[in-house]
Amino acid sequence: MQQPVPENLKISPFMAAFVVVAMQIGIGVLGYQRLIAKDAGYDAWISVIIGGATIHAIIWMMYKICETVDGDVLTANIYVFGKAIGKSINTFFILYFTMTCVTVLAGLIEVLRTWMFLNLNPLLFGSIYLLLGIYIVNGGFRTVVGIAFFGLAVPAYLLLSFGFAIRYGDFTNLLPILDHTPVQLLKSAYSMTLTFLGFGILLFFYPFIKNPGKSKKWVHLGVVTTTFIYAALAVISFAYFPPSLLEKSIWATLEMWKIVRLPFIERFEYLGLANWALIILPNVVISLWVASRVAKQTFNVAQRKVVWLIALVVLIVVQMLNSREKMNLFFDIQGKVGFVMAYFYTPFLFILLLIKQKVKTK
Amino acid sequence: MSFFKKHKRKLPKMPKAENINKEESSPNAEKENNKLVKDWENELSKSNDYKKTFYFNQKSGKKFTFTYIPTLIEEKVLDNNALPNLLEDDFYQISDVKKLLPIADVEVSTNKDDIPIKLLQGYVLVTLEGDRSGFAFFSAQKAVVRSVSAPEIEFSVIGPKEAFVESIGQNMNLIRKRLPIEELIAEEFTVGKLSKTKVNVIYIDGITNEQIVNTVKQRINDIEKDEIADSSYFTQIISDNGHSPFPQLLDTERPDRVASSLAEGKVAILVDGSPHALLGPTTLPEFFNSFEDYYINWILASFIRLIRLFAVIFSIMITPIYVAIVTHHYELIPKDLLVTLVTSRRVVPFPPILEALFLEVAIELLREAGSRLPTKVGQTIGIVGGIVLGTASVEAGLTSNVLLIFVALSALASFTTPVYQMSNTIRILRFPFLFMAELWGLLGITIAFCFIITHLLRLTSLGQPFMEPVFPLRVNDFKDALIRLPFQNQAKRPIFLRTKDSTRFSSQKAHKKKDIDE
Numbered sequence: 001m002q003q004p005v006p007e008n009l010k011i012s013p014f015m016a017a018f019v020v021v022a023m024q025i026g027i028g029v030l031g032y033q034r035l036i037a038k039d040a041g042y043d044a045w046i047s048v049i050i051g052g053a054t055i056h057a058i059i060w061m062m063y064k065i066c067e068t069v070d071g072d073v074l075t076a077n078i079y080v081f082g083k084a085i086g087k088s089i090n091t092f093f094i095l096y097f098t099m100t101c102v103t104v105l106a107g108l109i110e111v112l113r114t115w116m117f118l119n120l121n122p123l124l125f126g127s128i129y130l131l132l133g134i135y136i137v138n139g140g141f142r143t144v145v146g147i148a149f150f151g152l153a154v155p156a157y158l159l160l161s162f163g164f165a166i167r168y169g170d171f172t173n174l175l176p177i178l179d180h181t182p183v184q185l186l187k188s189a190y191s192m193t194l195t196f197l198g199f200g201i202l203l204f205f206y207p208f209i210k211n212p213g214k215s216k217k218w219v220h221l222g223v224v225t226t227t228f229i230y231a232a233l234a235v236i237s238f239a240y241f242p243p244s245l246l247e248k249s250i251w252a253t254l255e256m257w258k259i260v261r262l263p264f265i266e267r268f269e270y271l272g273l274a275n276w277a278l279i280i281l282p283n284v285v286i287s288l289w290v291a292s293r294v295a296k297q298t299f300n301v302a303q304r305k306v307v308w309l310i311a312l313v314v315l316i317v318v319q320m321l322n323s324r325e326k327m328n329l330f331f332d333i334q335g336k337v338g339f340v341m342a343y344f345y346t347p348f349l350f351i352l353l354l355i356k357q358k359v360k361t362k
Numbered sequence: 363m364s365f366f367k368k369h370k371r372k373l374p375k376m377p378k379a380e381n382i383n384k385e386e387s388s389p390n391a392e393k394e395n396n397k398l399v400k401d402w403e404n405e406l407s408k409s410n411d412y413k414k415t416f417y418f419n420q421k422s423g424k425k426f427t428f429t430y431i432p433t434l435i436e437e438k439v440l441d442n443n444a445l446p447n448l449l450e451d452d453f454y455q456i457s458d459v460k461k462l463l464p465i466a467d468v469e470v471s472t473n474k475d476d477i478p479i480k481l482l483q484g485y486v487l488v489t490l491e492g493d494r495s496g497f498a499f500f501s502a503q504k505a506v507v508r509s510v511s512a513p514e515i516e517f518s519v520i521g522p523k524e525a526f527v528e529s530i531g532q533n534m535n536l537i538r539k540r541l542p543i544e545e546l547i548a549e550e551f552t553v554g555k556l557s558k559t560k561v562n563v564i565y566i567d568g569i570t571n572e573q574i575v576n577t578v579k580q581r582i583n584d585i586e587k588d589e590i591a592d593s594s595y596f597t598q599i600i601s602d603n604g605h606s607p608f609p610q611l612l613d614t615e616r617p618d619r620v621a622s623s624l625a626e627g628k629v630a631i632l633v634d635g636s637p638h639a640l641l642g643p644t645t646l647p648e649f650f651n652s653f654e655d656y657y658i659n660w661i662l663a664s665f666i667r668l669i670r671l672f673a674v675i676f677s678i679m680i681t682p683i684y685v686a687i688v689t690h691h692y693e694l695i696p697k698d699l700l701v702t703l704v705t706s707r708r709v710v711p712f713p714p715i716l717e718a719l720f721l722e723v724a725i726e727l728l729r730e731a732g733s734r735l736p737t738k739v740g741q742t743i744g745i746v747g748g749i750v751l752g753t754a755s756v757e758a759g760l761t762s763n764v765l766l767i768f769v770a771l772s773a774l775a776s777f778t779t780p781v782y783q784m785s786n787t788i789r790i791l792r793f794p795f796l797f798m799a800e801l802w803g804l805l806g807i808t809i810a811f812c813f814i815i816t817h818l819l820r821l822t823s824l825g826q827p828f829m830e831p832v833f834p835l836r837v838n839d840f841k842d843a844l845i846r847l848p849f850q851n852q853a854k855r856p857i858f859l860r861t862k863d864s865t866r867f868s869s870q871k872a873h874k875k876k877d878i879d880e
Contacts, residue, residue, distance in 0.1 A: 011834075012834060012835075014835065015834065015835070112805065116691075116803075116805060117690075117802065117803075117805070120802070125802075128809060129809070132809065132812055132813055132816065135813070135816055136816050136819075139816065139819060139820040142819075142827075142834075143816060143819045143820050146815075146816075146819035146829065146833045147812075147815070147816060147819065149833050149835065150815050150819075150833070261696075263696065264695070264696065264699060265694055265695075265696070266693060266694055266695060266696045266697075267691070267693045267694050270691050270693070270694050270803075270804055271694070271804065273804075273805070274803070274804035274805045274807065274808045275808060277805055277808045277809060277812070278808050278811070278812060281812055
């Protein structure tokens, strides 16, 4: 049913990890500390690790799903549910990834307006940013992966800047360890998974991986790296902020940058934020790519054309999210849908696929 | 030269057999042929440099004719070799020419279509009155070849001092001398309806990837152009994306660079009349490598390469960063530094972007003026521009001296790029960055950076990714990209060339090390 991906358009197994990690690291990094500390307090770094551990199980299932049907999730849906239901689920994916794109872009614009340019024109910025996105998607999946790679490799130096916060941190803040109930920890882990989301795209770009079997270890390693970065950053933040201050810090990561002092740079967060536009870019681009690719597979339209339409929808919705309340509502829905897709839909599909296969072989 | 001639002889021979049949079978064809003869004779005789002379053989008394274009031939060959023999010896029929002339390239032919082509290639046409069996050609080309001189654009202190010249034969000679192996293949093409430019596609059989060679051949065959003046036309016509400011084929005037690139598994293109060879496929880092890097120790070479990389980034970024910071984020600069900046900018009445544009345009004017003028005047322009304009504009309060330092430094840094085509690209790249910096400060610079990176990611050179080894990430190819590791670590050919034979030499032998005191 699906056309096989030409060998020269495929990506190396190693690069698959970059796509997953680039999608996982997004706007959430800037302020997830407050959200996870709400339930589990300063034990929340354990929740980060718990949340990270669950991802490996889901990723394992995703690989099994794709291996069984030897294709992406779209094929799996049609195989399991039949054409009608399968296609409607696939249509829903277009909607979901368009929403993801909106969330990411709206989030970026909000941060930029809060911290850097009070009067950043959302229409102009959104248009240029989406044009960039379309330009990348037009280059094909290899270009998308290239941006995912650069979106991680170039700003990687920012990690060093958190060293400054360590110097001023008080690690006794973390003690006593494990003074929260498991329920609290799990609640916090749930909040964390919302930041972790994004690994689901594996289901969509699986056919583009050369030797998918070999990519498993890299993807798992990538997820471990993400978990480690989030956990380490949480620990540093907890050491740096007293609990009462963290409660009020919406953008804890950004605030930590304020302590960075270099002989030629005073306000480091400007540099960090400017770089954030590059870190966010893979999120926008991958969502655009997935949404347009699913549209192409489902409705047989040219991806080159439909990506313009999706970008236009994203731009319009971003303009409509002009107040904090609307934005929060939208982010909330998007996060919950994402959570359901990752932790309910994926295992569900996995089990159904197993049953269907058993029935067929008999 | 020998190679050169060999090809010439081969080419027009092919239709020969077919034409003999034609002439014998139908009288119509002969008429047409005669008409054709008339056509070219008419056309050529309109020019002053067309000559047709009669001579008489002393033995047979027969009349024979030389037809030639004097400006294309060496008259000495006629005077010393051709005429004495043909005048004095037994010359009864046209095939005797082969016996009489002490010239290697002599040919007896019956195909009249060849005549204009041969005449214009510097051959002399011999016809014998009363002999209708055919006519003869002998070559008497005048070789106006500039002597091989030292490379000027890719100058190196150490290493060979040879550069290509305009003659493709001479250039082939320079390459063949460096790679005396039978696997070195040179395929000839003729491009251009009017210029009939000879193009050689050179590669090493058994090393270079066939698909890449075929891509090059295919693209050269597809060229629709009346006239080709230089190999740089080729860069623009056959490169993968003609709308990109980045060159995707490396041009070089150094035969040593071509030879070593061929040994690496690349394809070289030589164009007659151009002292620059083209090399492909290439990657972005190669444009920042000078061939001298291979002539100095690998530690020094790597250091110099890193300096160049820094220079490029600095050259593109520093003015936009200045504009971004002074326009949007002056909070970014520490207090002490801010004082310096404010003092220098206090009297400047323009916004930073105008100030920067003013200086950048001034530098571009200086460069352009300098490169259009003769060398000696050019130097004066440099001094006038650099010292007088710079100082005066600061004193007049048009620009700040901090910016002047930045612009001068970035101009200096842009000269470190060893490949001229690429340094031109770097010249214009800073302008989009400048405008984005004015719009959104550092954020704008990031967006411009993303656009450039995307563009580079999408580029390919003869179908191979341009950003290699950075993306796709190939750690092994870093051995000769941003740094250069010692030769014993270069045992494998670059991966991106997809060579048929990936091993250059046995690395085990090269790595053998003795233990202490052995």
